[in-house]
Amino acid sequence: MRIALVSPYSWTYQGGVNRHVEALAEEFLGRGHDVRVLAPFDPPGRLSRGMHRAAPEPREAPDYLIPLGRTVGIPSNGAISNLAPFPAGGVRAPRRELRRGNFDVVHIHEPLVPLVGWNAALGTRAPAVGTFHAYSTKALPNHVASALGARRVFNRLSARIAVSEAAAWTGRRWFGGHYEVIPNGVDLSVVPAGSKPVGEELRVLFVGRPEERKGLPILLSAFGALVEHVPSRLTVIGAEREDVLRYLADPEMLRHIDVRGWVSGEALHRALHEADLLCAPSLSGESFGMVLTEAFAAGTPAIASAIAGYSDVVTDGVDGVLVPPGDAQRLAEELQRAHHEPERLAAMGRAARKSAERYAWPRVADRVIRVYERAIEAPEPRGALERAAHWVGVRPADGMSPRSPQRLPSLDPEPADPGDRRRRAARRIGLGAAGVLGVGLTALAAQKIGVDNVVASIVRSDLTWVLVACALMALSLFFRAASWYWIVRAALPRRPVRRRDVTSATMIGVLMSATLPARLGEPARAMSLARRIGRMRETFPVLLGTLVSQTALNIVALALLGVIIVSSTDLFHSSTEKLFAFSLVPLALLLFVLLAPPLMRRGGNGRLARLGASLQTALVQVRAGLRVFRNPRRGAAATAAQLGAWAIQLAACWALLAALGLSDQAGIGAAAAVLFAVNVTAVVPATPSNIGVFQLAVISVLHTGFGIGTADALAYGVILQAVEIATAVALGLPALVREGLTWSDLRVQALSTAPVRLKPQPARFE
Numbered sequence: 001m002r003i004a005l006v007s008p009y010s011w012t013y014q015g016g017v018n019r020h021v022e023a024l025a026e027e028f029l030g031r032g033h034d035v036r037v038l039a040p041f042d043p044p045g046r047l048s049r050g051m052h053r054a055a056p057e058p059r060e061a062p063d064y065l066i067p068l069g070r071t072v073g074i075p076s077n078g079a080i081s082n083l084a085p086f087p088a089g090g091v092r093a094p095r096r097e098l099r100r101g102n103f104d105v106v107h108i109h110e111p112l113v114p115l116v117g118w119n120a121a122l123g124t125r126a127p128a129v130g131t132f133h134a135y136s137t138k139a140l141p142n143h144v145a146s147a148l149g150a151r152r153v154f155n156r157l158s159a160r161i162a163v164s165e166a167a168a169w170t171g172r173r174w175f176g177g178h179y180e181v182i183p184n185g186v187d188l189s190v191v192p193a194g195s196k197p198v199g200e201e202l203r204v205l206f207v208g209r210p211e212e213r214k215g216l217p218i219l220l221s222a223f224g225a226l227v228e229h230v231p232s233r234l235t236v237i238g239a240e241r242e243d244v245l246r247y248l249a250d251p252e253m254l255r256h257i258d259v260r261g262w263v264s265g266e267a268l269h270r271a272l273h274e275a276d277l278l279c280a281p282s283l284s285g286e287s288f289g290m291v292l293t294e295a296f297a298a299g300t301p302a303i304a305s306a307i308a309g310y311s312d313v314v315t316d317g318v319d320g321v322l323v324p325p326g327d328a329q330r331l332a333e334e335l336q337r338a339h340h341e342p343e344r345l346a347a348m349g350r351a352a353r354k355s356a357e358r359y360a361w362p363r364v365a366d367r368v369i370r371v372y373e374r375a376i377e378a379p380e381p382r383g384a385l386e387r388a389a390h391w392v393g394v395r396p397a398d399g400m401s402p403r404s405p406q407r408l409p410s411l412d413p414e415p416a417d418p419g420d421r422r423r424r425a426a427r428r429i430g431l432g433a434a435g436v437l438g439v440g441l442t443a444l445a446a447q448k449i450g451v452d453n454v455v456a457s458i459v460r461s462d463l464t465w466v467l468v469a470c471a472l473m474a475l476s477l478f479f480r481a482a483s484w485y486w487i488v489r490a491a492l493p494r495r496p497v498r499r500r501d502v503t504s505a506t507m508i509g510v511l512m513s514a515t516l517p518a519r520l521g522e523p524a525r526a527m528s529l530a531r532r533i534g535r536m537r538e539t540f541p542v543l544l545g546t547l548v549s550q551t552a553l554n555i556v557a558l559a560l561l562g563v564i565i566v567s568s569t570d571l572f573h574s575s576t577e578k579l580f581a582f583s584l585v586p587l588a589l590l591l592f593v594l595l596a597p598p599l600m601r602r603g604g605n606g607r608l609a610r611l612g613a614s615l616q617t618a619l620v621q622v623r624a625g626l627r628v629f630r631n632p633r634r635g636a637a638a639t640a641a642q643l644g645a646w647a648i649q650l651a652a653c654w655a656l657l658a659a660l661g662l663s664d665q666a667g668i669g670a671a672a673a674v675l676f677a678v679n680v681t682a683v684v685p686a687t688p689s690n691i692g693v694f695q696l697a698v699i700s701v702l703h704t705g706f707g708i709g710t711a712d713a714l715a716y717g718v719i720l721q722a723v724e725i726a727t728a729v730a731l732g733l734p735a736l737v738r739e740g741l742t743w744s745d746l747r748v749q750a751l752s753t754a755p756v757r758l759k760p761q762p763a764r765f766e
Contacts, residue, residue, distance in 0.1 A: 002104045
């Protein structure tokens with residue numbers, strides 16, 4: 001049989017899909033089939049490093065590989081996907097090679113992935129089989145794919161394979177159709193078959209890329225607690241020394257860690273065999289986990305996250321242990337238990353080797369060949385109308401009845417604690433109520449003022465001045481990022497701080513503040529930068545302290561705005577004086593950070609004493625963020641940039657007054673008063689982006705202090721907030737994409753900073 005195996009991922013940046021394709025090709029070649037693999041290929045060199053932020057593996061192209069061109073590293077699903085976005089390699093090459101190859105069957109891996117997967121399905125005349133590897137629960141990208149025609153493309157497939165129930169769930173949930181579950185395979189002949197070497201230490205192995213999604217920070221947090229109680233050693237494969245150092249609070253921990261970088265083949269199999277445990281603490285997005293089956297083949301049980309793809313492979317308590325994803329405390333406890341129960345660990349190792357037999361490549365390849373035969377024998381369309389329906393993709397080519405997408409229950413585990421579900425529900429209800437409240441406040445104001453009048457004012461605004469305000473607002477954010485850069489450089493002089501990382505974190509923080517309630521943007525930007533700088537436990541509190549430095553500069557800016565207001569209006573003597581009382585909140589926070597550490601007393605061994613000591617230590621770290629004011633050059637640069645950002649925002653507020661034709665009636669003093677009011681009321685926001693409260697503050701200032709009509713004042717408030725949100729989204733979303741993050745990822749990163757505590761345990765658990 002002449003077989004084409006198509007992969008959309010770069011052959012020189014190996015991942016699970018390409019390892020699957022390569023092993024399948026070798027198995028088929030060994031059986032005498034004629035096999036060709038079509039995949040992008042990135043040769044070594046500066047261009048490849050620049051397009052991927054990492055050098056490709058020094059791999060020679062095998063004889064059966066047909067290269068399709070270069071790729072670009074694209075953040076996706078918490079990882080980096082190396083895809084061919086160029087028409088030459090992603091569109092023309094796969095269609096050309098498939099048409100000239102005279103294949104009996106074309107096997108497309110990840111047909112959902114553009115551009116190679118789609119064009120292989122659309123460009124082949126031979127029967128096509130698609131294997132779906134991914135597990136995806138996010139609605140937006142899958143709905144977008146369906147809108148672009150994914151369901152019609154998949155109907156061109158003569159058979160569909162899913163590597164796990166999780167991958168099949170993805171296909172059935174979002175695209176419909178019929179799927180046969182055939183897992184990834186493992187080569188049982190290449191792993192060592194002897195008994196494991198005996199040692200005093202618990203040998204823990206991690207294999208994976210240094211990405212948050214793979215859970216390396218969670219493992220390092222758990223391992224840091226483990227070594228205090230158990231003689232243990234961690235081997236990290238797939239990451240470099242710098243990647244590990246980023247997540248270590250104490251560099252001395254490296255004495256207990258072997259960092260080997262990326263290894264494969266015999267070295268990987270030997271490491272799997274020598275380990276007592278494989279640890280796979282991935283947080284999400286795993287559809288199968290090939291490294292689990294490879295560990296099983298070596299007789300090594302696994303402690304893995306209880307996520308959809310891993311739960312298909314690991315039988316909890318038999319050949320491994322499943323723990324809640326992101327739970328470093330539970331992971332540390334299970335590692336400690338493994339050391340104290342060697343007989344149980346050995347029994348799981350024997351069960352793991354037996355479990356691996358289910359995934360032997362000969363068994364997997366037999367099932368794949370049967371799918372090929374079924375695809376080749378699929379009935380040909382009859383008549384021109386049926387052929388057209390097949391070609392367009394409105395009728396499945398597999399000959400089965402059409403099956404639409406189904407609403408299926410999630411495969412992700414529910415929290416074990418019912419209280420977690422109640423708290424999650426309470427948070428969602430609270431967020432929804434806050435959003436409804438904000439919109440309701442704005443709607444109520446508009447109703448009392450007259451919706452027609454407000455709409456008329458908005459429509460009458462000058463678009464040119466609105467665009468000028470948008471540009472100024474965006475520019476002010478870059479000035480704020482520059483100020484923070486100098487503050488961070490002073491606070492962390494020995495850490496690698498880059499301007500682009502600080503700028504990205506700033507934009508992410510602004511986006512979080514604009515789209516979520518409370519002051520979530522502040523810790524979010526500190527968290528985003530901490531992951532880039534490294535040693536998150538150590539640097540995160542210091543970065544929070546740098547935000548206090550910016551708060552101090554903001555207080556100075558508010559005072560200067562007050563001078564402008566006093567010199568141009570009697571607003572301080574009006575009924576809006578309550579707004580200005582809120583300005584004392586940041587000042588109180590600053591005084592607390594400065595004065596609390598020396599006033600707190602140490603001593604005692606009780607719980608409250610330990611809590612007080614921890615709080616004092618954290619506050620001391622936070623105060624390190626104020627060091628910029630001891631450095632005249634950096635302090636001056638930070639102050640100038642921060643006050644410059646406020647000046648630019650002031651100009652943006654004035655530009656919007658000009659847009660509504662109000663600049664003659666309310667000049668720079670009104671712009672200063674509005675900027676003062678919206679920033680002061682944002683200290684304790686009640687709703688996402690303070691919607692409702694924001695508009696009421698603007699109306700109060702402009703109408704009471706400057707005599708502007710309520711309709712124009714509300715229109716101004718609506719446009720000003722729209723400009724702020726649009727700027728935050730326009731600058732924040734690219735920053736999230738650059739970092740490969742989602743809103744939920746920021747929460748997950750915080751998990752690795754939580755302290756893990758273990759108690760001394762006897763030789764066996766009761």
